[in-house]
Amino acid sequence: MYCTDIMMEEHENILRFLTSVRSMCCKVLDGSELVSGDFRNIIDFARNYSDHHHHGKEEKFLFNEMESRMGAIGQNLIRHGMLVEHELCRAHIYDLENALKLWDKEQKTIYKLDILEAAMGYATLLSRHIKKENDVVYPFAEKHLSKEVIDSVNDKVSAFEAETEKQGIQKKYLSMIEYMIKTYGAVEDQHDLL
Ligand SMILES: [Fe+2]
Ligand SMILES: [Fe+2]
Numbered sequence: 001m002y003c004t005d006i007m008m009e010e011h012e013n014i015l016r017f018l019t020s021v022r023s024m025c026c027k028v029l030d031g032s033e034l035v036s037g038d039f040r041n042i043i044d045f046a047r048n049y050s051d052h053h054h055h056g057k058e059e060k061f062l063f064n065e066m067e068s069r070m071g072a073i074g075q076n077l078i079r080h081g082m083l084v085e086h087e088l089c090r091a092h093i094y095d096l097e098n099a100l101k102l103w104d105k106e107q108k109t110i111y112k113l114d115i116l117e118a119a120m121g122y123a124t125l126l127s128r129h130i131k132k133e134n135d136v137v138y139p140f141a142e143k144h145l146s147k148e149v150i151d152s153v154n155d156k157v158s159a160f161e162a163e164t165e166k167q168g169i170q171k172k173y174l175s176m177i178e179y180m181i182k183t184y185g186a187v188e189d190q191h192d193l194l
Helices: 002-029 036-069 069-107 109-144 147-167 168-184
Strands: none
Touching: 002 036, 002 069, 002 109, 002 147, 036 069, 036 109, 036 147, 036 168, 069 109, 069 147
């Protein structure tokens, strides 16, 4: 299915970014300098790539169809599951932004801890969320949506991709991932996610 193939590719990109976030947090915890600008990359990436570019396609094109066509299961899986988690991701990013503002004014340990907590909370939540979508939500959509609906979602995703390609969105955030990996490395090992 074209739309979920694109979105699973984005999941891989996001997971790769999150490994560098985990690595950056480890380095700060071990005593490296906390570079505000690099933590602000997380906010930029989260809002414009993970959220607007990726969650935007899920929410506007695929999940709305699942929610309106799959009865109680669609409602529970989407409205009370995936959409709630998208909101929780936004809350972590809001906390990260506030903690960075405080840190930029005064370098107190508690602000550093708040920054690490928000960044790590975001990374863990979004990794777990992606696993659920790959393993459960997308396969469920592929199985239960009609061909007509899938075709129309594919068309909308394709038009959106062409438009954002023109704006250079994919290119910008793929190079941000490479910058972060080059600067901070990647922590791949992660406890098993539910
Ligand atoms: Fe999602
Ligand atoms: Fe997703």
